[in-house]
Structure formats: C-alpha cells, structure tokens
Amino acid sequence: MNLKTKIGKLVLQNPILVASGCFGYGEEYAPLLDLSRLGGVVTKGISLKPRPGNSPPRLAETPAGLLNSIGLENVGVDRFVEDKLPFLRKQKACVIVNIFGESLGEYRKLAEIFNDIDGIAGLEINISCPNVERGGLEFGLKPDSTRKVLETVRGKTSLPILAKLSPNVTDIVEIARAAMTGGADGLTLINTLKGMAIDVNTRRPKLARVIGGLSGPAIRPVAVRMVYEVARKLSVPIIGAGGIDSTEAALEFFIAGARAVQIGTGLLIDPRLPLTIGRELAGYLDNQGLKDIESLVGNMLIEKSKRRKE
Amino acid sequence: MNLKTKIGKLVLQNPILVASGCFGYGEEYAPLLDLSRLGGVVTKGISLKPRPGNSPPRLAETPAGLLNSIGLENVGVDRFVEDKLPFLRKQKACVIVNIFGESLGEYRKLAEIFNDIDGIAGLEINISCPNVERGGLEFGLKPDSTRKVLETVRGKTSLPILAKLSPNVTDIVEIARAAMTGGADGLTLINTLKGMAIDVNTRRPKLARVIGGLSGPAIRPVAVRMVYEVARKLSVPIIGAGGIDSTEAALEFFIAGARAVQIGTGLLIDPRLPLTIGRELAGYLDNQGLKDIESLVGNMLIEKSKRRKE
Amino acid sequence: MVMQLSRCPISKNQVIAPGYFLMEIESPEIAGEAEPGQFVMIKTRDGLEPLLRRPLSLHRISSTSIELLYQVIGKGTQSLSRTRPGEFLDLLGPLGKPFPLPKSNSGSTLLVAGGMGIAPILALAEKIAKRSKVLPAPRLRQAGKGQRSRAPLKIHLLYGAKNKANLVRIKEFQKLGVEVKTVTEDGSAGRKGLATNLLRESLVSSPGQISAVYACGPRPMLKSVARIMKNKKIPLYLSLEEMMACGMGACLGCSVRAKGKEIHYLRVCQDGPVFETGEIVL
Amino acid sequence: MVMQLSRCPISKNQVIAPGYFLMEIESPEIAGEAEPGQFVMIKTRDGLEPLLRRPLSLHRISSTSIELLYQVIGKGTQSLSRTRPGEFLDLLGPLGKPFPLPKSNSGSTLLVAGGMGIAPILALAEKIAKRSKVLPAPRLRQAGKGQRSRAPLKIHLLYGAKNKANLVRIKEFQKLGVEVKTVTEDGSAGRKGLATNLLRESLVSSPGQISAVYACGPRPMLKSVARIMKNKKIPLYLSLEEMMACGMGACLGCSVRAKGKEIHYLRVCQDGPVFETGEIVL
Numbered sequence A, B: 001m002n003l004k005t006k007i008g009k010l011v012l013q014n015p016i017l018v019a020s021g022c023f024g025y026g027e028e029y030a031p032l033l034d035l036s037r038l039g040g041v042v043t044k045g046i047s048l049k050p051r052p053g054n055s056p057p058r059l060a061e062t063p064a065g066l067l068n069s070i071g072l073e074n075v076g077v078d079r080f081v082e083d084k085l086p087f088l089r090k091q092k093a094c095v096i097v098n099i100f101g102e103s104l105g106e107y108r109k110l111a112e113i114f115n116d117i118d119g120i121a122g123l124e125i126n127i128s129c130p131n132v133e134r135g136g137l138e139f140g141l142k143p144d145s146t147r148k149v150l151e152t153v154r155g156k157t158s159l160p161i162l163a164k165l166s167p168n169v170t171d172i173v174e175i176a177r178a179a180m181t182g183g184a185d186g187l188t189l190i191n192t193l194k195g196m197a198i199d200v201n202t203r204r205p206k207l208a209r210v211i212g213g214l215s216g217p218a219i220r221p222v223a224v225r226m227v228y229e230v231a232r233k234l235s236v237p238i239i240g241a242g243g244i245d246s247t248e249a250a251l252e253f254f255i256a257g258a259r260a261v262q263i264g265t266g267l268l269i270d271p272r273l274p275l276t277i278g279r280e281l282a283g284y285l286d287n288q289g290l291k292d293i294e295s296l297v298g299n300m301l302i303e304k305s306k307r308r309k310e
Numbered sequence C, D: 001m002v003m004q005l006s007r008c009p010i011s012k013n014q015v016i017a018p019g020y021f022l023m024e025i026e027s028p029e030i031a032g033e034a035e036p037g038q039f040v041m042i043k044t045r046d047g048l049e050p051l052l053r054r055p056l057s058l059h060r061i062s063s064t065s066i067e068l069l070y071q072v073i074g075k076g077t078q079s080l081s082r083t084r085p086g087e088f089l090d091l092l093g094p095l096g097k098p099f100p101l102p103k104s105n106s107g108s109t110l111l112v113a114g115g116m117g118i119a120p121i122l123a124l125a126e127k128i129a130k131r132s133k134v135l136p137a138p139r140l141r142q143a144g145k146g147q148r149s150r151a152p153l154k155i156h157l158l159y160g161a162k163n164k165a166n167l168v169r170i171k172e173f174q175k176l177g178v179e180v181k182t183v184t185e186d187g188s189a190g191r192k193g194l195a196t197n198l199l200r201e202s203l204v205s206s207p208g209q210i211s212a213v214y215a216c217g218p219r220p221m222l223k224s225v226a227r228i229m230k231n232k233k234i235p236l237y238l239s240l241e242e243m244m245a246c247g248m249g250a251c252l253g254c255s256v257r258a259k260g261k262e263i264h265y266l267r268v269c270q271d272g273p274v275f276e277t278g279e280i281v282l
Ligand SMILES: Cc1cc2nc3c(=O)[nH]c(=O)nc-3n(C[C@H](O)[C@H](O)[C@H](O)COP(=O)(O)OP(=O)(O)OC[C@H]3O[C@@H](n4cnc5c(N)ncnc54)[C@H](O)[C@@H]3O)c2cc1C
Pocket: C039, C050, C052, C053, C054, C055, C056, C057, C058, C068, C069, C070, C071, C072, C073, C074, C075, C076, C077, C078, C116, C119, C120, C240, C241, C242, C243, C244, C245, C273
C-alpha cells in the first residue's frame, strides 16, 4: 500500500509524524525506532537563543490527559544546527524544524538561518505554545498577528512552512485562513489546550507555572473537530494532532480531513506507536477498499438530512 | 460545618449544585436523592417554545469524556411552569432556571415570565450551548453580545442572574467582564467544549449532528484554568463546573476560586455524587483547618518566586 | 416501580458461548421490583474506562437475583467479563418500561429475537409461561370440556443469529414449553436466513390466533419486523437500543423519533425500551 | 547501555509489608544491561488509567530477571499490585545513569535511605559487596600481611522510615554483611528519628575513611544529607525522583535545576536519577 502524502509542496513517504516536543531531537528514540521510517520528525521548538525552560514540576497527569509546562527549553539554533541536526540527517529522517520566536524579528532570523541549511524538509511555525511569557501563543490568538508571522517567515524561506495553531481560540477557521493568507503551505492542528490542575492535599498547583498545556486522548474530540471545521471551510492541507493513541484515533483525523498526523503524548507512552499505526493504517485502507491515503482524507459519510442541521 | 455560600445575592445552603441538562426537571432523580439537600437544582435549559432537540444519536463516549448534542430539547416555558416547577417546589429544591433564547427578544420574554413566578431562586443565562443553530453559543462568543444578553435579562428581572459561559473562546476573562458589566450576579464556568468523534468502521460521525459538546473529567483542567483566570483577574462570584467526578475534583474548583460547583456528567454516572461530595467536603475543611467554604475559595498556595513566572 | 442504586454481589459469571457471558447478581431489591423488558445500568469498572454505565437487559428474574446475558463488545463488557463471583458491581435499576403481556391467554405469542436480542426475551417467555399456567385459558368454542383440554397459550421463539455458536439458551426456552425455531446467517445451524424469514412463515402457518408479537434485535431487524406486521392488527412490541448516559430519563440522550408529523422524540430509557410499533419511527 | 521496550512476564508479586510489594519480572534483556541506580518505566495497565508509564527503580538485578520494590500510592501502583505471576507487563528500560561505585575498595561506604528510598539501595549494596569480594582491598599501612587481614570495604545502611512496618528488606542487607542501623519517625522500631540523625552520628563514629555516601529518599531528606555532607570532601551521590513522562530524555518534563548562576536544568531521567551533589540545586 502506498502511504505517500503531500502537504502543499512537502512530500512525505507516509503520513505518520512525531510531534514537536515529544521526540527531543531524535537521539533518545533512535535506539527504539528507525527514524527513516517515520513520515517526518518534528523537532523540539527551536529558538534563536538557548532557553532554559520553566521551573519544575513541569508535568501533571489529568484524566486521559497530560499537562506540561516545559516552556520551550531548547539548545538554541546554533547548537541545534551544529550538534543535533547532523544526527537527524545521518538517520535519514525527514526533518521538520519547529521554530519559535518572541518577536517577528526572531521568526525572521530563524527562517533565514534555516533557509540556508541543507537536510531540512520544512519548517513548522509555532505560534501556539501556552508555556512562555512572550511570543508563542500571543501571536496565534489573533488572525492579524498570525498572518504577520507567516508573512515574515515566508519572506525569508523557500522551504515548505506549516503553521502550528492553537486550539485556545474562538474561531479556528479565521486563524487558519490568516495563516494560509500569510503564506503557509499547510497547517498543524492542534497544539495544547490551556489547562491546570491542583493538588488538593497541599493546595498547590501541580505545575510550578500553574497553567500549562493539555495534551493526550482527553483533547482528541476538540482536535478532530478543529480539523473538520477547517477542512470543510478551507481547502488547505492539514496535519492533525491531539490525543492520537491508536490507529483508530489516527483514522479519525484522516476522515475528518487531515492528510497526515503527528503523535505527541502517545509516543511518550508507547515509543513504537508511529510504526504500529503506519502498519495498521495500510490494513485499514485495504479493508475499506480504499486505494491510498488521499481517498481517505475527508471521506466521512454523513446523511444529507442530518448534515443540513449542523 | 457550615457550608453556606453566596453568589452575589443568591444564598445557597451548600455549594454543591446539579448542572443544567443532567438532572432533567428533577423528577427522575428524586427517588434517589433528596432534592432539598442540594445546594441548588439547575434545570434543563428552558426556551420560550418547546424544542424537539436534535436527531439521534446524541451521545458518544470519548476518553474520559462525553459528547452530547441534545440540542436543548425542552418542554418550553409554559409547560415547565405548569407541569415541572410545582414538583421542584414541593421537593423544596432551590431552583435555578436555565434559560435559552434564539434572540434578545426571547431572553427578555423569558426573564419577564420568570420574574413574576414564585419559588425560583435565580436564573442561569445560557449563552454557551454549542448544540443549536441559532442563538446559544453565538451570543457567548463575543463580549458585546454577551453584555447585551445580560443587560436585557437584567432589565426585566430582580432575580439573581448567573451567566453561563462557554469555554470555546480565546479570552474567557474578557467575556466574563462583559457578562458582569451587563449585570450578572455571578458566572457559571464552564459549558461544554466543542468536539466530535468518528466511528472509523462506518466512517460516520458518532453524533448525527457531527459536532457536539464535550463534558466530563477530560475537560476539567480547562475548566479549572478558566475559573482560576477569571477569579484572579476579576473579583466576581463563580460557580465552577466541568468534569467533577469526585470530592478532589470539586475541591480543585474551590481552590481555583469558585464559590460553588455544579455536577453534570458525574451525576449521570453516580446519581448520589452531589451528596457524597457535600459530606466529604466538610471533612476536608476540618482536616485543612479551614472554618468554612469562604476560607477555601481561591486559597491556593503558590511560591512567590514561581508566581512571577506565570 | 422503585429503582435502586446499590452495590450488589456477583454470584455467577460464566462463558456460555465464545464471547457470551451469563452473569447472576444477587439483589432482592432489584429482583423484587423487576419486570421483563426492563434493564439495569452497570458501572462495569470504577474509574474512567469506560466512563458511563452500560445498559443490560434483565435476562431472567428470580426472587432474590437477576441474570444478565451479555456479549463482549468493547471496554465495558470486557471488564464485566473479568469480574468474579464475590466481587460487587454498582447497579442502577430496574429501569424502563416492561413488556406488556399478551392480552389474551390463548392462541400464539411470537417472540422474535436477533442476536443478543435474545437477552430480554427469556425473562418475557418465563413470565408469559408462568401466567398461562396460573390463569385458565379462555373457554374454547366447544364449551363443557375439562380444563386440561383447553388450548393454552402457545409461545413460539423465532430466533436468528450469525452462526451456530451464537444461538444460546435454547434449552431454557424449551424447558418452558416454548417452540423454538432457529436460523443462522451462515447456515451453520438450522436453516440459513434471518429471524424475519421465520416470522413471515409463522404468520402463514400459525394455527390459532396470534395474540402478540415481541421483537428484540438489531435496528434493521426491527424495521423489517415492523414492515411485515404492518396492518396486521396484531399488537407488536419492539425493544430498542440506543446509546445511553443516565438511563433514567434525565439527560435526553437516548432519543428515538416519535410517530407524528411534528418532530418529537421519546426517550428509549424511560419511555421505552419497549415500544408499541405505532409509537415510534424506526 | 541499550534500553529495551518489551512485554515481560511477571514471576512474583507479593506483599512484603502493608502496602509494600516485591515484584520479580523475567527479562534477561533488561537484566543483562541493568546497573544499580537505573530504573524502568512500566505501563501498569493497558488503556488510559493511568495514562503515563510509572518509573520504578531496579531493586535487585539477577542474570535473567529484575526485582522491583514498590509502595501502593495511587492508580498506577494499585494496578501493579493486582497483577499476577504469569501476566505480562510492558517495560521500558533500563533507563538513567547508574550509581558510580566507590573509588576506593576500603574504608566505609554509607548508604542513606529514607522510606521507599530503600528500593535502589539494595541493588547498589549487592554490587558493592560483590566487587569488594572480587577486588582485593588496597594495602594497609602495615604492609606484608596476608590478604585475609586486609580491612575490606565496610557497607553501612542508615535507614529511616515512618514506622516499624515500613522498615523492609533488612535481612537482605544483613546477608550481604552490611551493617544496618534503623530509625523510625514514630519510634516503633529502633530509635525515634530520621535517617539523617544516623548519618550525623556515623560521620563522627565511623572508624576508617568514608569512601562515598549514597542517598535515596524524599527531597527534604536529600537536602538535609547534602547540607550535612557539605565541604566534607566525600563523594555524595543522590538519587532523585521527579514526575516523568517519557523517562528517556525526550520530553524535558523531569527537570532539576543544575548548579550554576545561569538557570539551566538537567533531566532526572537521563542525566540522573543519580547525581553528584555538586551538579544540582535541590
Ligand atoms: C436498553 C438496552 C439493553 C441492552 N441489553 C443488552 C443485553 O442484555 N446484552 C448485551 O449483550 N447487550 C445489551 N445491550 C447493548 C449493550 O449495552 C452494549 O453492547 C454495551 O453497552 C457495549 O459496551 P462496551 O463498553 O462493551 O462496548 P463499546 O465499545 O463502548 O460500545 C460498543 C457499542 O455499544 C453501544 N453502547 C456503548 N455504550 C452504551 C451505552 N451507555 N448505552 C447504550 N449503548 C451503548 C454503542 O452502540 C457502541 O458503539 C443493551 C443496550 C440497551 C440500550
């Protein structure tokens, strides 16, 4: 079964990627799974300068979910290019670099730097991280600033660019449209929902930073809905993410309209999940009498009479 | 232990209420629990005319969550007042009527009608239902329309009014502020998150209406976060709701800043949950050396150094 | 009809066919109130997985216990299947409207079951059989004959399943004097076909009057039964399934469209699960 | 150090004290690679509850199996406690950096354990004891004496727990020739006090040179141990716990602040869980 998929001009050998922040820079997981067999490796968010990240505790478990407030800890672009990228290249991974800036200027600079570097398949523009004080989510909450970030990056790179959007908005379609207008080749939907949890015995927040980002199966219905809303209103290439913990979960995203998926929290629990899903996906297509991914994307059956009522 | 709490001018004998839509009009649950022992009974959303609701299937289970698309099926205000309210009164329930309109005019009319009726403790203004075509969520997504609905209701009733807000917004604080400006006595946070799920074997959406409202433990971190954000920025009385399935879960809301809580999905699973929580809440206060609910509300301990980083 | 919410001990939980379990739960309170056609909502496991209770029909009702017959489908029934005698389950019930009994105590009553639809049918058959022993059959045209010779109510089970292994509990029906006819979709037992084929034949061949028809099974089967019985002026009772949350009429989640021009819904859990064919749109 | 991801059979899972379990898992692959101080991440049950794997230290390492010692705290350890021999568990490991062994093979090594901190300490004691039997102790000042009379490395366990029932595995240490001192917070066994009291005393009373101190226990105990050992020029190794998701260095969730003016974090799972006292801010 041919599992090739295309996100704008980004061609992926299969549609199962690993999500930013859950795969480090690939080194840790390499002993467990062959990076060259992934549809793509999205790196931990990279910023211009190294970032230490937030105070611990940075993790809390919630019902079917995970709260994190890592705060974009990363080695910075220089060390990434020098120390981390060569490894990913050697593993023959399809590398998508997730970038994050505190200002338009930083996004511009990062785009410039990566435009000149070989061995990168695309950039994912993170305008949706809830765990930082400046930049991040701020940009992704308004259509205007979303468009501007994308324009800025677009102006400096010929690489395929994906806009990674936040679910913490009233109208995801509006933000999606702005990102595409700004020059995105595709969208990654969704980053984490803002959430918090409290240890009632100590009366302290479970995260030192109080509020963090909620991921995992708990948020899947929200993620699938956003993919569906955007896919139905705009005809743009979407990579779905949010709570994929099984082949069935991944399939929901394809049927809702995604051309590829990313696995985050699911990977932390089962490092081999992407390969399992890849394998089972082919079987599913066979069973359903579908010849490729393309014919599955957005192929949801709705009774006409009911669709009217939506 | 005195569990009395106040939401503006609304005085509740205890802070554990049942949420709208999960308790019908009280008749079904009366054999299992004494309605007079609840902090309050929030009725199923009542509209001017009876509403049939949406096509089935209307329910789907998701990881630690429940999707519903009931669509505000209700008997309409006339039959409610004639057939349903007398029962609630007879049970000595503290009745809060949840009202829903498709236009400002309908909200106004409903407020007028209920202002003249005895045996109602307050109104909850639903501007956050994701399951209807007109009205509902539309009003609750913008500060302007939120304020207008509240002003309209405020103009016609002297009853305490609660604004029930939607989590499907970029900035909950902004909406909360608008509701209070409009004349709300307090806020109910939160209604359901918009979500969907797909049966991958049939490739059909699990809900006939495709998109529904997500409730249950899955959304608790989002609900607690919104209560916290609003409580910290505005000093307004809040009733928390969203995924309360245990005493610990209820406590998170109080510590985050709620003066009362509502139980929805948790009640569908365990009809006696509100009484259990009421009982255990008193024990918790004792253990923590707190003398009443008031001293628990918003009483979260944060290290100063960390708070700075929020 | 008083519903109970209580933790009850399991006294039996055994496989009776691949993937089919028979469970007995001790609960004089529920058993004392329960009628055939009603169901219970079970919290199959503490915690979030699954979140909701699961509805299961009363398969048999004794004075102190109830029996459930269930098929392992997903998480809920899976965790049920792993419980052991002695453990406790959190039950809510009995819920819903029971099957009305046939008005007449003579002639034939047809019970149509498809697949797991067999579950509530045994309790119904037991109740009808019991009543027909207690109440005398009405006098036949040839009056004056002894009680013995009066033609009693005859119960016919028309039972279809996927395959032989899925045809369960037949002996229990036979012990009651029920005449059992079976079909399977793959022809591995009885004839190949659907329960509705049996129904069509029975309507033709049935000797006396048919007092009532009861059907429980997948929605397409129920539709087909309703179509076959249309205009026959024989009471037809259908037991429906729908996704449920509260199981007691409060959440309005388990709707089925009511007959009538105006759109209006009934609750399967509270207005049903047993409906007369004229009440609903299938 | 190659980590494995595999389903391994449980060979033992028994209560050894109220709420304390000892589990043995067959895994030649993990056992073959494992070193004291390392840990495994276990999916305690399929499904969502709990969602994440749980980290448990290697309590003992044989050639074909590993032992875990755990306390039932919440959902994860609860469902572990319900597993039975013969069932399989999904394990990822060995993970993290092991305890460095004492540089010298003579003098005393102090092992400080608080509560469940005892878990990784047994594996460490076994390894040190084994090595000290294999390697000769270095010559003492009075050279010329036979091997026999050389003063071998002496291992001291300084072990504190809440109460008597929570003091576990003492015999296993004694079998190794470890000198065990215990205290309890409530005085129900040994003296009343904390493990750190024992440490203070040992520093005074200890005969020979102290080659290294190892500590595992709650954060306040570790802080206190670090304070006591400050400027003592004795290597101090601390085994830390932090909430973990991946357990292998990828998610950056399990941070501990590194020493230094600039804010910088280390990963407990990958850079630790064993740290030298100078590396981190407790
Ligand atoms: C009134 C009634 C009586 C029933 N009696 C029996 C019986 O006697 N024996 C038997 O084997 N089955 C019976 N069922 C069906 C049984 O409830 C489902 O098979 C069971 O809930 C499946 O749960 P699961 O977790 O194993 O599977 P899941 O994988 O969770 O669900 C599989 C399918 O079961 C149905 N289902 C799941 N949850 C519910 C719910 N809360 N309410 C209704 N349907 C649900 C849905 O259609 C779902 O797609 C009855 C259903 C109803 C409504």
